[in-house]
Amino acid sequence: MAALSVALDLTEGQRAGHALHTAYLALKLADRIGLPQETGRAVLYTALLKDAGCSSNAAAVTRIFGINDQELKARQSVAGRSMLAMAYLSIRSLPNEPLPLQLRRLIVLALSGTRERRAVEELRCERGADIARKIGCSDEVAQAIMDLHEHWDGRGLPRGLRGDAIPLLSRIVTISAGLDIFASVRGPAVARQVVRERSGSWYDPDLTAPLLELCDGGLLDELASPSLKEYVFSADGDRAIAFSDDAHIDRIASAFADIVDAKSPWTGRHSQRVAAIAEGLARRLGLSGDRLRHVRIGALLHDLGKLGVPNTILDKTEPLAPEEWAVIKRHPQLSREILRQIELFAAVAEIAACHHERLDGKGYFRGLSAESLGLSARVVAVADVFEAMTSERPYRPAMTEERALAIMRKSSGDHLAAEVIAALSDVDSLAA
Ligand SMILES: [Fe+2]
Ligand SMILES: [Fe+2]
Structure with missing residues (x-):
């Protein structure tokens, strides 16, 4: 906390x-x-x-x-x-x-x-x-x-x-x-x-x-x-002990996801939806136990660093200037820095840190290569892109799920993991 x-x-x-x-x-x-x-x-x-x-x-x-x-x-x-x-x-x-x-x-x-x-x-x-x-x-x-x-x-x-x-x-x-x-x-x-x-x-x-x-x-x-x-x-x-049980940590993570989502009128329930999609995908791909839980919490808190990005940039409808992009690009790093302070969340911090990385190494904030991106990080990255594409943004309307999937399939391998995108169908049942 x-x-x-x-x-x-x-x-x-x-x-x-x-x-x-x-x-x-x-x-x-x-x-x-x-x-x-x-x-x-x-x-x-x-x-x-x-x-x-x-x-x-x-x-x-x-x-x-x-x-x-x-x-x-x-x-x-x-x-x-x-x-x-x-x-x-x-x-x-x-x-x-x-x-x-x-x-x-x-x-x-x-x-x-x-x-x-x-x-x-x-x-x-x-x-x-x-x-x-x-x-x-x-x-x-x-x-x-x-x-x-x-x-x-x-x-x-x-x-x-x-x-x-x-x-x-x-x-x-x-x-x-x-x-x-x-x-x-x-x-x-x-x-x-x-x-x-x-x-x-x-x-x-x-x-x-x-x-x-x-x-x-x-x-x-x-x-x-x-x-x-x-x-x-x-x-x-003694509450410190009570507070560290799984159910309680999940509630705290979910509350902080709400805080992140509330910052901009454009993000609606982004973090919550990314978490639901990522959890469904992770299950389909065979993750369970702590790994599944870390995916869910990592997805809930992936954009935590956005709390440090001013709304003059987050809500901007015009194209961003290079220096504004630089500020945006810091948010996964900030998410990582905050989450790393929580001992229990070492895995979660890495998952959140990687959500804008790409398999071809052209992502941010570290430009990691495919070998460094584990399945959990790949799942959250796919869920994040899919949720964002199917939601309205200041600069474009929401896309249909079919269209978003078609675009994501095209970029699979360079940007997003093909094996995760393959599991991304029938999203309603996935996020249910
Ligand atoms: Fe993000
Ligand atoms: Fe996001």
């Missing part, structure tokens, strides 16, 4: 480790104000999953503000919350846009900005809470995630809750996340200053004092400690 939360940091434009740092600060704060130890687990999961809904509003952020979603989110988290601040960010991010277009954007923002922002936040918060429930978190955690963007003075979003009406768990995690973001971007002194300034407006004043006292005692230096992870996970107690 912690390794996968790195993927969420990427989507939010935060540096990797932000969720883990937030969890650490929040746990320390909860302890300082005397919350019982049992609360630790809820604090931990709220912090790790705090951005689980973030991918669902990435496309909307790009549409409304016209800029790269990650950049806006990263800057927004260190800027003010007024529409003026938002407009300034939007315009500063597009310095080359002609003045009339900038003005039009400003007017649109002024007219519909608040309403749109509320809708965008609502979507994000609800999705985050849904995902937490799907993974098996308590209602308390789901509710806390729902209310993470509320502010103490009632000027937060989406519900405008005020004071004690905001769950304590949300208040703890919000102030901790804010402290970590400012500390990493502007340094510890500014971070403390911001927490002080926002006391009573964004943040619960009863939490700012104990948090600042902890900072006086060196809390922010502890973020660099090698034992940080250990401390954070001790809050999970």
